[in-house]
Structures are given as structure tokens and as C-alpha cells.
Amino acid sequence: MSTTNPLLDVSGLTKHFPIKGGFPIKRTVGAVQAVDGLDFQVAEGESLGLVGESGCGKSTTGRLITRLMEPTGGTISYRGQNITHASRRQLAPIRSEIQMIFQDPYASLNPRQTVGKIIAGPMEINDINPAGGREARVRELLEIVGLNPEHFNRFPHEFSGGQRQRIGVARALALNPKLIVADEPVSALDVSIQAQVVNLLQEVQKELGIAFVFIAHDLAIVRHFSQRVAVMYLGKIVEIADRDDLYGNPRHPYTRALLSAVPEATVDENATARERIRLTGDVPSPINPPSGCRFRTRCWKATEKCATEAPPLVQISGNKPGHLTACHYPETADVIPAQRLSQDPESAA
Amino acid sequence: MTSTDQQPFLSVRDLKVHFSTEDGIVKAVDGLSFDIARGQTLGIVGESGSGKSVTNLTILGLHDPARTRIDGEILLDGQELLTASERTLEKLRGNKMSMIFQDALASLSPYHTIGTQIAEVYRKHTGASKKEARARAIEMLTRVGIPQPDVRVDDYPHQFSGGMRQRAMIAMALVCDPELLIADEPTTALDVTVQAQIMDLLKDLQQEFGTAIIFITHDLGVIADIADDVLVMYGGRCVERGTKKQVLGNPQHPYTLGLLNSMPALDGPVDVPLSPIPGSPPSLLNPPTGCRFHPRCAFAEKVAGGKCSSAQPVLEVIDGRGSACHLETSQRDALFADYAATAGHN
Numbered sequence: 001m002s003t004t005n006p007l008l009d010v011s012g013l014t015k016h017f018p019i020k021g022g023f024p025i026k027r028t029v030g031a032v033q034a035v036d037g038l039d040f041q042v043a044e045g046e047s048l049g050l051v052g053e054s055g056c057g058k059s060t061t062g063r064l065i066t067r068l069m070e071p072t073g074g075t076i077s078y079r080g081q082n083i084t085h086a087s088r089r090q091l092a093p094i095r096s097e098i099q100m101i102f103q104d105p106y107a108s109l110n111p112r113q114t115v116g117k118i119i120a121g122p123m124e125i126n127d128i129n130p131a132g133g134r135e136a137r138v139r140e141l142l143e144i145v146g147l148n149p150e151h152f153n154r155f156p157h158e159f160s161g162g163q164r165q166r167i168g169v170a171r172a173l174a175l176n177p178k179l180i181v182a183d184e185p186v187s188a189l190d191v192s193i194q195a196q197v198v199n200l201l202q203e204v205q206k207e208l209g210i211a212f213v214f215i216a217h218d219l220a221i222v223r224h225f226s227q228r229v230a231v232m233y234l235g236k237i238v239e240i241a242d243r244d245d246l247y248g249n250p251r252h253p254y255t256r257a258l259l260s261a262v263p264e265a266t267v268d269e270n271a272t273a274r275e276r277i278r279l280t281g282d283v284p285s286p287i288n289p290p291s292g293c294r295f296r297t298r299c300w301k302a303t304e305k306c307a308t309e310a311p312p313l314v315q316i317s318g319n320k321p322g323h324l325t326a327c328h329y330p331e332t333a334d335v336i337p338a339q340r341l342s343q344d345p346e347s348a349a
Numbered sequence: 350m351t352s353t354d355q356q357p358f359l360s361v362r363d364l365k366v367h368f369s370t371e372d373g374i375v376k377a378v379d380g381l382s383f384d385i386a387r388g389q390t391l392g393i394v395g396e397s398g399s400g401k402s403v404t405n406l407t408i409l410g411l412h413d414p415a416r417t418r419i420d421g422e423i424l425l426d427g428q429e430l431l432t433a434s435e436r437t438l439e440k441l442r443g444n445k446m447s448m449i450f451q452d453a454l455a456s457l458s459p460y461h462t463i464g465t466q467i468a469e470v471y472r473k474h475t476g477a478s479k480k481e482a483r484a485r486a487i488e489m490l491t492r493v494g495i496p497q498p499d500v501r502v503d504d505y506p507h508q509f510s511g512g513m514r515q516r517a518m519i520a521m522a523l524v525c526d527p528e529l530l531i532a533d534e535p536t537t538a539l540d541v542t543v544q545a546q547i548m549d550l551l552k553d554l555q556q557e558f559g560t561a562i563i564f565i566t567h568d569l570g571v572i573a574d575i576a577d578d579v580l581v582m583y584g585g586r587c588v589e590r591g592t593k594k595q596v597l598g599n600p601q602h603p604y605t606l607g608l609l610n611s612m613p614a615l616d617g618p619v620d621v622p623l624s625p626i627p628g629s630p631p632s633l634l635n636p637p638t639g640c641r642f643h644p645r646c647a648f649a650e651k652v653a654g655g656k657c658s659s660a661q662p663v664l665e666v667i668d669g670r671g672s673a674c675h676l677e678t679s680q681r682d683a684l685f686a687d688y689a690a691t692a693g694h695n
Contacts, residue, residue, distance in 0.1 A: 053540035054511075160629040190396040191567055192645075195611035195625030202622060217540070224613040224623065247615065261545040262615055263570030267598045278549065279542045282510040 005080065006041035007179060007211050008065065012074035013038040015060050019287065033286050034060040036235040037074065039313065042179065047205055047212040049226030049243075051219055051258070055283055057235040058215045062181045065213060066100050067091055078179075096126050099172040101201075103184035105164035109156040115142070115167055116152035122174045141170040145200060162193035169200060179211045186221065198225060219262050223247055228322075231255050234286055234294040237313055241323035251316060251323070251330040253277075254295045293328065301329045356427065357384035358561050359408070359529055364421035366403050366412070375633045377403040379585040381421075384669075385578075387528065388559040392576030392593070394569060394608075396630050400585040401565045405531045407431075408563075409448055410438040425529065444474040446529040447522040451537050453514035457506040463490070464502035467521045474525045489520035493550060512543035516550065523554060531563045536571060548575050569608060573597055578669065581605050584631045584641035591670040601672035603646045606685055610692040624692035640675065648676055648684055 016031035035057040042048050050058045063069045065076060067083060075084045078094055086094075099122075102108035109118055119141055120134045130137040139149035145166040147159075156164055165185065172180050185201065186194040198221060205212055216222050222229055223243055230240040231254065239252040250256045257277040279298045284290055292310050296302035305328050313326040366378040378400040385391045395401045406412055408423055410430060423430040425446065430438070450456040458466060467489055468482035477485065483502070490498035493516040506514055515535060522530060532551065536544040552575065555562055564575055572579055572593065579596040581589040581604065589602040600606045607626040613619075628645040631637055643649045643657035652675045664673035676684070 053542065162629055190630060191569075191608060192396060192611055192626040193629060195613075195623035196627070198613075199622045199625060219541075220613045220615050220617075223615065224617075224619055243619065257542060259615065261541040263545075263548075263568065263574040264615060265569035265573045265597055265609060265612065266614070267573060267594045276545075278545060280546070282512050282543060283540070 008042040009077040014073035045209040049222035049229040052232035056232040096175040097178045099177040101182040145170045251325040360424040362422040367418040390562040392572040395582035399582040444525045447527040448531040451534040493520045589672040
């Protein structure tokens with residue numbers, strides 16, 4: 001839901017990475033269009049899921065929001081304040097309110113620091129002295145994330161992968177953030193551990209009222225965690241909607257294909273009625289994305305129009321308010337595509 | 350047909366693989382048995398460190414004998430592999446049995462073209478001429494659905510996309526029409542839409558060539574899609590086996606049940622918390638006594654006399670179905686039904 005005053009307001013967000021080439025003077029010869037014109041909002045206490053395949057720009061989006069990367073274009077507003085190109089000093093107070101959880105719990109914790117020092121790090125940097133001292137706060141945080149508060153003197157290597165990810169969560173919570181960007185927070189963990197961390201994040205979100213941007217490629221986990229979901233393809237949002245709308249009534253062909261490709265651990269014969277759409281080929285290169293609609297090279301519905309005209313992300317007829325789709329020929333709710341024209345996957349390369 | 354004719358194509362009996370390390374002996378695989386018939390797919394599920402990859406490297410004879418102690422018996426089409434000479438194994442590898450790895454980029458040589466790498470395998474085992482082998486490489490690339498195979502055959506691995514590299518690896522693995530294909534997490538590094546393509550491809554090829562496939566994965570969804578039989582591994586042991594329908598539809602081991610219930614489903618309820626398995630996988634240096642799953646098991650207290658922590662449960666297999674758990678069968682149904690109900694994920 002786009003409230004009148006969202007916590008985070010992103011419009012036209014763009015990130016192009018220049019490609020340098022030539023000798024002896026290097027020039028910019030092209031650009032990887034990692035993120036190309038994103039518009040979305042995150043309300044306070046809301047969880048927005050970002051899904052898509054590798055290379056679709058979801059991680060770049062996370063890094064742009066947290067301003068770990070400088071955007072090429074567009075604006076990012078946090079509580080009405082434009083932070084798109086804010087300086088380090090201007091960002092300082094906001095940085096404590098926007099935190100990040102990383103994918104790899106082995107790479108994101110300093111192996112030479114104790115857990116206590118890692119979790120107290122954000123407080124030290126921001127010169128925050130909570131009542132009762134930092135150590136008490138660290139113990140409290142360890143308890144919140146389900147670790148033994150007596151373990152603050154241990155080093156990361158003494159913990160398992162799931163426990164390390166809990167330490168990462170504790171660090172992100174240290175400054176009472178309003179927004180957490182979680183970039184694939186469970187994909188590096190074993191299946192039996194993933195659910196533990198998802199539950200923890202969900203508790204944290206509900207009890208502390210923190211807004212989340214939850215980046216993942218696992219559609220089932222995103223569905224479980226997010227109230228609203230945006231599907232990205234090659235640097236653009238192709239569909240964004242409430243969870244139930246997106247999973248129950250996907251209108252973009254890519255969303256449908258993505259959902260139908262998820263293998264499910266059921267052997268129930270009655271449940272095999274789920275349609276299967278097989279996309280051919282791979283995601284094209286973001287250096288030279290297809291003209292018009294970027295999905296057209298793999299889409300079974302593509303026509304001339306798709307090649308010339310980029311479809312806008314709008315509320316198409318039959319959609320609920322807030323359900324936006326970028327497609328010229330959206331899917332209807334019940335019709336299963338009868339014929340799939342297989343496209344040459346290499347035609348775009 | 351006599352009973353000897355029904356001997357399984359691949360038979361693994363009481364396999365033990367132990368590694369000596371500085372910290373002690375790692376019992377990576379500890380008494381594993383299974384069979385697989387021609388044209389069948391066996392799915393092996395387990396978490397990291399459960400011994401699934403070690404098992405398959407053992408079948409191919411890829412462990413350093415100086416550091417590894419291997420006991421048991423592996424029969425491939427009646428031939429003992431564990432005592433076979435390196436020369437014999439070399440003849441079998443790539444020919445009668447071959448493997449697909451998870452990371453296709455790391456498994457292909459960056460200095461040689463895709464075509465040369467596929468042709469090399471073929472020439473080595475058939476003695477074909479360079480020209481014949483190249484023609485065969487193009488044929489294989491066509492089979493696995495690489496567009497313009499006669500042009501792409503001269504490309505290097507870095508010129509291929511992730512999905513195409515995996516296809517090229519499958520082409521290389523199948524170039525000599527192997528009878529056994531081991532696929533170790535072949536789709537884990539791929540996106541879901543490409544994963545679906547690769548699994549369809551493997552199924553088609555299996556239909557065509559009657560290859561037996563061992564498919565290793567941690568993803569139960571992938572297993573449900575591709576496997577005929579399923580073997581669930583935990584801490585170096587098999588905890589449950591049976592047909593896909595039996596194992597996924599009616600799990601008999603608390604670990605399998607826990608795994609199935611800890612994953613959210615695309616059509617499951619959303620406002621209830623997930624039901625994770627508490628704790629974390631065991632260290633194989635110092636595994637728990639008794640049943641290796643008992644410290645994480647929801648039902649360990651239901652077994653009288655603390656048997657779970659003292660005695661190792663035996664895997665009794667009848668008609669390919671069995672589980673290694675101390676719970677009485679009568680107890681199990683009611684307990685598992687309760688668990689699944691509170692988990693809320695059907």
C-alpha cells in the first residue's frame with residue numbers, strides 16, 4: 001500500500017556500471033544497466049520482498065537503498081528527506097536507522113573480533129551509549145536473537161552458520177533501526193536452519209515494527225515473509241502487488257513462468273494440476289538489454305509492439321489497487337497459455 | 350528369470366568412508382547401503398556434511414587412498430569397484446559411469462574449447478579419430494539443446510552462460526552413453542527457470558538412453574520432480590529410504606518429517622511461523638551417541654529407556670522401504686500426524 005507518507009520512497013532509481021575499454025586512454029565503452037528506473041515505496045513496519053533471477057538487479061537495489069553504492073539516476077527519499085546524493089555527514093544519522101543483513105554469514109563477520117565487539121560496533125561508530133552500558137545491550141541483543149548472552153566473548157568461528165546469521169541480525173538490530181535490508185539472508189544456510197532464521201526475522205519484524213526489504217530468489221520464502229512483493233527482471237520491476245494478489249493472480253508472463261518453475265515437495269496427485277511454463281534460453285545480458293520489453297526474447301506472447309514499446313508499470317484492468325504490471329499482453333486469471341512459441345534464445349545476444 | 354538376473358545394476362553395501370584429519374577421524378559415511386536399477390533415478394537428500402557427495406566420489410574412486418579408509422562393497426553391474434585397479438577405474442569413468450558437478454565453470458577447463466573437451470573423452474574411450482570425435486561433440490551439443498552447435502563447439506567455457514555450461518557438462522558426461530550418471534547438485538547454482546530446463550533435459554535423456562541416475566540435492570522440491578526412489582541421509586547414515594511417494598507422502602523418520610515441515614510451500618498458510626528443526630547438523634568428528642539425530646529430535650523422549658541416546662537404530666529395509674528410528678510404528682503415525690497438524694503445513 002502506498003501510504004501518503006512512506007518510510008522509503010524510491011523513484012526512477014537507476015544504476016549503470018560503466019565498462020571501460022580502449023588503449024592507451026580508457027574510455028567508457030558501454031554500461032551494465034544493473035538497475036534501470038525502479039519506482040516503489042516501503043511503508044513503516046512493512047515488509048517488501050524483491051524476487052528475481054541472478055543478474056536482475058535485486059542486490060544492487062539493496063545496496064543503493066542503503067547508499068553503499070552511488071545511484072546513477074533517480075531519487076531515494078527516506079522519511080521525506082532526499083538522500084540520493086547525501087554526503088557522509090548528512091547520512092550519518094540516517095545510517096543508524098537503515099541497517100543491512102548480508103547473505104554470507106562467514107564473510108560478513110570479522111573473524112578477529114569477538115561477538116560482543118561485532119555487535120557493539122554500530123554503537124561505537126555512532127557513539128551511542130545505551131543506559132546500562134554497551135555490554136548489557138549486547139547481552140540483551142544476543143538474547144533477542146536466541147543466542148546465549150554469556151557467549152559475547154566468543155569468536156565467530158565458534159558458531160555454526162545459523163548462529164552466525166543470528167549474530168548478523170543482532171548487529172543489525174543494535175541501533176533500533178526503522179528499516180532493514182536483508183539480502184538473501186537464508187540462502188547460504190542448510191534447509192533445516194533456514195526456517196529458524198526466517199522465524200527470527202519475522203518475530204523481530206512484528207515485535208519491533210521494523211520495515212524490511214527482503215531480497216531473495218526463493219519464491220516460497222518471500223511469500224512467507226513479505227506483505228508485498230516486487231518481481232524484477234533485467235533491472236526493472238515487471239510486477240508488484242500484495243502477496244496474495246501476486247501469487248494468486250499473477251498477470252505478468254514472467255511472474256507466471258517463475259512461479260511455475262518452482263519445484264514443490266508434494267507427491268499429491270490432486271495437486272499436479274499446477275500449470276508448467278518452460279521458458280527457453282537464458283536471461284539476456286544487461287549490457288545490451290532487448291529493446292522495448294526486456295522479457296520479450298523469452299516470452300511466448302511477444303509481438304512487434306513488445307520490441308518497440310517498453311510497457312509501463314501500471315495498474316492494468318482487472319487488478320486490485322496497488323497491483324501494478326508492466327506488460328502489453330497481460331495474462332488473464334484463468335486462461336492457461338495454449339501455445340508457446342519457442343524463441344531462439346540466442347537472438348538477443 | 351533367476352534371482353541372479355535380478356541383481357541390481359549398482360549395489361552399495363555397508364559403505365564406510367573415514368578420513369584421518371589433524372583433529373581426529375571424520376566418519377563421513379558410516380554404514381550405507383543402497384541399490385539402483387537401470388533406468389531408475391535415486392535421489393539422495395541431505396544437508397551439508399551428511400555424506401552424500403563423499404558417497405558418490407567413492408563410487409567413482411576419486412578419493413586419495415592414502416588419507417581415506419574405505420570399507421564395504423560397491424558392485425557396478427557385478428564388478429567390484431573398491432578393489433579395482435586405477436586402470437580399470439579409468440576405463441569405467443566417463444565411459445560406463447560419469448558425473449555432473451554443481452559448479453560447471455570450475456569443472457570445465459578454461460583453456461580448451463567445449464568441443465575439444467567433449468571430444469577428448471570420446472576419443473579416449475572409443476579410439477575414434479579427431480574428425481569423428483568432433484562430429485560426435487556437435488551431435489551431443491545438439492542433443493542437450495545448445496543452439497548453433499556447429500558454431501558453439503569452438504567456444505570456450507567463459508563464452509557460455511551458466512545454463513549452457515551445465516548443458517555442455519551433461520553433453521560431456523553422456524558422450525560415451527554411460528549406464529550410470531551421478532549428478533551432484535547439478536541445478537543448485539542455477540536460476541529456477543533454467544533449473545526446470547535442465548531437469549527436463551535429464552529426464553528426456555534418461556528416457557532415451559535408459560541411464561541410471563543418482564541425483565544428489567538438498568532440495569526436496571527437486572527430488573519430488575525427478576526421483577523414483579529417495580534416500581535421506583543424516584550424519585553419514587541413511588535414515589530413511591523408499592519410493593518418492595512413500596518418503597515424501599508418508600515420511601517415517603522424524604528428520605524427514607522435520608525437513609518437509611520446515612519449508613514454506615507456495616500455497617501454504619502464511620501467518621503462522623515455520624516449524625524449524627532445532628539445533629544444527631552434527632559434527633562428524635564427534636557425532637552424538639546412539640541415533641545421530643536424537644539431540645534435535647522432537648520425539649526422543651517418547652522412546653522408553655533413553656534408547657535414542659544409547660543405541661543406534663537399525664535401518665530395516667523391506668521391499669526398498671525402511672527407516673532407522675526407535676519409535677514403534679504404531680506410535681509413529683499418531684505422533685507424526687500431531688506434529689504435522691501443529692506445523693500447519695499439511
